[in-house]
Amino acid sequence: xxxxxxxxxxxxxxxxxxxxxxxxxxxxxxxxxxxxxxxxxxxxxxxxxxxxxxxxxxxxxxxxxxxxxxxxxxxxxxxxxxxxxxxxxxxxxxxxxxxxxxxxxxxxxxxxxxxxxxxxxxxxxxxxxxxxxxxxxxxxxxxxxxxxxxxxxxxxxxxxxxxxxxxxxxxxxxxxxxxxxxxxxxxxxxxxxxxxxxxxxxxxxxxxxxxxxxxxxxxxxxxxxxxxxxxxxxxxxxxxxxxxxxxxxxxxxxxxxxxxxxxxxxxxxxxxxxxxxxxxxxxxxxxxxxxxxxxxxxxxxxxxxxxxxxxxxxxxxxxxxxxxxxxxxxxxxxxxxxxxxxxxxxxxxxxxxxxxxxxxxxxxxxxxxxxxxxxxxxxxxxxxxxxxxxxxxxxxxxxxxxxxxxxxxxxxxxxxxxxxxxxxxxxxxxxxxxxxxxxxxxxxxxxxxxxxxxxxxxxxxxxxxxxxxxxxxxxxxxxxxxxxxxxxxxxxxxxxxxxxxxxxxxxxxxxxxxxxxxxxxxxxxxxxxxxxxxxxxxxxxxxxxxxxxxxxxxxxxxxxxxxxxxxxxxxxxxxxxxxxxxxxxxxxxxxxxxxxxxxxxxxxxxxxxxxxxxxxxxxxxxxxxxxxxxxxxxxxxxxxxxxxxxxxxxxxxxxxxxxxxxxx
Ligand SMILES: CC(O)(O)CCCCCNCCCN
Ligand SMILES: [Zn+2]
Numbered sequence: 001x002x003x004x005x006x007x008x009x010x011x012x013x014x015x016x017x018x019x020x021x022x023x024x025x026x027x028x029x030x031x032x033x034x035x036x037x038x039x040x041x042x043x044x045x046x047x048x049x050x051x052x053x054x055x056x057x058x059x060x061x062x063x064x065x066x067x068x069x070x071x072x073x074x075x076x077x078x079x080x081x082x083x084x085x086x087x088x089x090x091x092x093x094x095x096x097x098x099x100x101x102x103x104x105x106x107x108x109x110x111x112x113x114x115x116x117x118x119x120x121x122x123x124x125x126x127x128x129x130x131x132x133x134x135x136x137x138x139x140x141x142x143x144x145x146x147x148x149x150x151x152x153x154x155x156x157x158x159x160x161x162x163x164x165x166x167x168x169x170x171x172x173x174x175x176x177x178x179x180x181x182x183x184x185x186x187x188x189x190x191x192x193x194x195x196x197x198x199x200x201x202x203x204x205x206x207x208x209x210x211x212x213x214x215x216x217x218x219x220x221x222x223x224x225x226x227x228x229x230x231x232x233x234x235x236x237x238x239x240x241x242x243x244x245x246x247x248x249x250x251x252x253x254x255x256x257x258x259x260x261x262x263x264x265x266x267x268x269x270x271x272x273x274x275x276x277x278x279x280x281x282x283x284x285x286x287x288x289x290x291x292x293x294x295x296x297x298x299x300x301x302x303x304x305x306x307x308x309x310x311x312x313x314x315x316x317x318x319x320x321x322x323x324x325x326x327x328x329x330x331x332x333x334x335x336x337x338x339x340x341x342x343x344x345x346x347x348x349x350x351x352x353x354x355x356x357x358x359x360x361x362x363x364x365x366x367x368x369x370x371x372x373x374x375x376x377x378x379x380x381x382x383x384x385x386x387x388x389x390x391x392x393x394x395x396x397x398x399x400x401x402x403x404x405x406x407x408x409x410x411x412x413x414x415x416x417x418x419x420x421x422x423x424x425x426x427x428x429x430x431x432x433x434x435x436x437x438x439x440x441x442x443x444x445x446x447x448x449x450x451x452x453x454x455x456x457x458x459x460x461x462x463x464x465x466x467x468x469x470x471x472x473x474x475x476x477x478x479x480x481x482x483x484x485x486x487x488x489x490x491x492x493x494x495x496x497x498x499x500x501x502x503x504x505x506x507x508x509x510x511x512x513x514x515x516x517x518x519x520x521x522x523x524x525x526x527x528x529x530x531x532x533x534x535x536x537x538x539x540x541x542x543x544x545x546x547x548x549x550x551x552x553x554x555x556x557x558x559x560x561x562x563x564x565x566x567x568x569x570x571x572x573x574x575x576x577x578x579x580x581x582x583x584x585x586x587x588x589x590x591x592x593x594x595x596x597x598x599x600x601x602x603x604x605x606x607x608x609x610x611x612x613x614x615x616x617x618x619x620x621x622x623x624x625x626x627x628x629x630x631x632x633x634x635x636x637x638x639x640x641x642x643x644x645x646x647x648x649x650x651x652x653x654x655x656x657x658x659x660x661x662x663x664x
Contacts (some may be wrong), residue, residue, distance in 0.1 A: 003321040004116045004125025005047035006109040007035045011130050014096040018084060022092045025271060025305040026130070026144040034128050034301070037311035043318045050116050050125070055107035055152065062155040063148050063182055068139040072146060075100050090141040092203065103131050103146035110153040113298045118161045118257070123628070124290070124297040124321045126262065128314070132302040134176030134261045135204070143174060143204065150261050150300050151182040154189050157257050164188060167255035167292065169246065170195075171238075171285055172263020172302040173273035175209040175225065179261065185219040190253050192246050193261070194238075196273055197227030199368070211345040214353065221353025224249065226346045229368055230338040231274035235281045235329055236659065237339035238266075239568055242288050244662045245346050247560045248356035250292055254631055258289050258297045264304030264313040268397050272305055279312035280327045280400040284599055286320040288564075291595040295628025297321070312400055319403055323626045325474060325603040327401045332568050334658020341368050341664050356557055359643040361663045403602075406474045410624040411467070413460040413478040418614055421621035424477060427467075433459045441489065454481065458489060465490065468574060468604045469498040475598075475605040475624045477617065483610050487578045490606070491522050494574075503572035503600060505563065507549055507593070508580025523570045525563050527555060528580070538656045541566065543649065546639045550584035553635045554642040559593055561646060565659035567600045575605045579613060587619050591629035594620065 012028035038044040060069055075086060075095050083095045106129035116122045133150055135143030150168060157163040168183075168191045170176045175195035183189035196202045197209055215223035226241050265272045267279055289297055299317060304310035320326065335343065345368060347360035412424040420426040433441075438455055457480055467473040480486040487504065494502060506526040524540045529548030543562060545554040567575075575597050579585070585593075597605050607620055623629055654660040 001120065001123035002048045003046070003318065004050045004113055004122040005038065005044055005318070006050050006052055006113055006125065006127040006129070007031070008052035008105055008109070011052070011102045011105050014098040014102050016094050017080060017096060018094075020094060023094045023144065028130070029307055030304060030310060031128055031130050033307045033311045034304075034314040037315050038318060041315050043315060043322065046322055047125070047318065048116075048122050050112050050122075052105045053108040053112055054101070054104035055111060055147065059111060059152060059156060060104070060107060060147055062159070063138065063151045064136075065139045072100050072103070072141070092143050093141045093145065095141075099131060099146060105129070106131055106133065107147045107149045107152050110149040110298070110300045111156050113300065114153050114157050114161075114257075117296045117298055118157060118163070123295050124299075126299040126301070126314075126318055126321060128301050130301070132263070133178070133300070134170060134172060134263070134302050135174065135178050137178045137181055142178065144303075145178065148178045148182065150176075150259050151179050153259055153298065153300065154183070158188065163256045165190070165253060165255045167250055167253060167258045168192065168261060169258065169289060170261035170263070170302070171266055171282075172261050173228075173266040173270065173275060174263065174303060175204065175206065176261050176302070177204060177206055177209065180208070180213065180223055180225075183219065184213070184223050185216045187218050187222050190222045190224070190249070190255065192224045192249075194226040194228060194241060194266075196231065196275075198229055198231075211342065211349050214349050221350060224346060224350060226342050228275075228339070229342060230336070233275045233277060233336070233339060235277050236332045237335045238277050238281055238285065239329075239332065240335040240339060240565065240659060240661070241343050241346075242285065243560055243564045243659070245343050247288060247564075248557065249350065249354045250289070251556050251560065251632060252354055252356045252635055254633065254635070255293045256296070258293050260286075260289065260297065260299040261302045262299040262317060263302030264310045267304070267306070267309040267313045269306040269309040269395050270304065272303065276395070278397050278400070279309055279316050280329065282313045283316040283320045283326050283400075283403070284329060286317050287326055287599050288596070290320070291592055291629045292631070294631055309397070316400055324403045324405055326599050327403055328571055328600075328602060329568060330571060332571070332659060334569070334661055337664060340661055341366065344663050347662060355637040358638070358640075359647045361647070364664045404471060406471045408467075408473040409475070409626070410621065411464055411473045411476040412621075413457060413464055413476065415457070415479060415611060418479060418611070421477075421617045423625045424621050427460050427464050427476070429460075429463065433462065437493065440493075457481075458486070461486065461490065462493070465494070465574070465606065468606060471602065474603050475607070477607045477609065477620055477624060479609055479611045479614055479617070481611055483578055483580060483608050486608050487576065490576060490608070499573045501570060501572040502574045502576055503567055503570055504576045504578065505593070505597065506578045506580060507585050507590075508583025523566065523572070525566060527558055527563075528583070541649075541653065544642075544645065546641050548584050550586060551639065551642070552586050552589045552632055553638040555585065555589050556592065556632060556635070557638055557643065557646060559596060562650065562660065564596060564599075566657055567597070569657055569659040572601045573604070575601050576608065577605055578608045579610070581610045581613060587616060588630040588632055590616065591619050591623040592632060594623035595629045598626070
């Protein structure tokens, strides 16, 4: 299934008609450069174009009052003076004779997108719209927004498709207070927003944008605010909040639909955000949401005022929606102090509502909420981040790297008598192994594992790896007689200098993992039921699940809160996923793991499985081919010991691995 793209140039046909410094950045060019970048890059041709439509009155009334709608209806007939007058009653927004029409098209586009996804016409999609929506409220326009496009879409999805749970992720750099007000008492809509806050000193300067606004009444726990109290936040800060706050809750919430308030003013160069995250971060933020709700994801444009980073960020988002390989994110050095405080506050505020956050630490000593007056230390810290360090318009950043699709997506190396799963390309060619390597293999394993066809298997395995690292093939599945032996070979014999770092993810109990480098060429994360003895090195991290890999709750927690942050920091060139026999990992969890691991090494994942586990080749192939993983249904409360052990493991490792930090 494809990716929908909604765009109508009519929505470029309104603009600010008078002088207002607060509104001058919201220009038609925002939409034009975004769409043109998609056209120029060839991405628009790969999308399924869906026409915009006007939202009807009844659809707009899902969120807004009749009084407000009737008032807005009058604006097309207003004189310039009337428009100015009308505008004065709202904050940081402007009206124009054509904005009502455009606002209906913006909301209608979001609804068209929901229709396309919910009817299965497409898997996911993006609506390039203006005016944006997330600040507009029941009875008021605000912050360039007239109708709340995403809030209307959420209510529409529930009403028309009986969607039970909607996740709204708002990565725009402003707090979508309009969305928060709409759903704060509604447990069927989980609203997550991060936003520049600076202890309530940043627009819209609301006390209720802080982390302690967790929702009301039955909606308590279903509103998550992560305030950024400093500018200059980077990729590490964004990924940490996804891994340690949003994703655990999102997986526990298990939404039927994901809506994204896709504002790109959180990207580097934006005059509003003054952040430093690069456009390729949106490739990963999108990817990390794509295995929720069976891949049903609707992104709706909100903000974004630097025309260069906006266009790049939109392209990064669309390319991921299309399933292209992800760019590697280099040198993630962990969240900054301020970000850690914010994520620690958000986690502790929500630990009573979400079992996946149950073991989150207490809030930091320095209470960062607005009650707290800026201390001399903070002032000094701010001057530390001198003007030039801050990311402003003048800031430059590299073009996002090209994300090339390999000619072959998924290859397989299988015994001749095993049928190749649909979609996979069997690799039968293999270069002859050097005799030296053959003898090494033979005398390393006196077992039958490396008899005649065993050598063939290994030579094909090495051939596959070579094709992965040169991006001829994206990922692969290999069936071997003995996975432990095969893993040793791959890890020890990886001579290719194209592979500087290999992330080995071991699912299931180890037989012998005696081979662990300490030079950092290999990082092994082992998830099993074995009560691992003391952790052996920075590069061998055993995660113990009391009830073993069949405990999906514990497993997904370990993946989100430990494996993902580690993987991002380690930044491997190859991922080796080893399924030990008898691991007991649940199929949907296995597919989720493969899906999430695609975020590393440009998707170069090599799955090693034992021949006698060929029954799960089909689901493995499906995940390797990029099909969304099935939702993890009815997750049990994680085993307390496991949750607690995971926190302790993170605390112990965070000295070595900065991305594991969740406490200041
Ligand atoms: C969709 C959106 O969240 O990007 C709208 C942001 C509105 C900002 C209003 N204040 C602007 C002050 C200008 N320096
Ligand atoms: Zn914004």
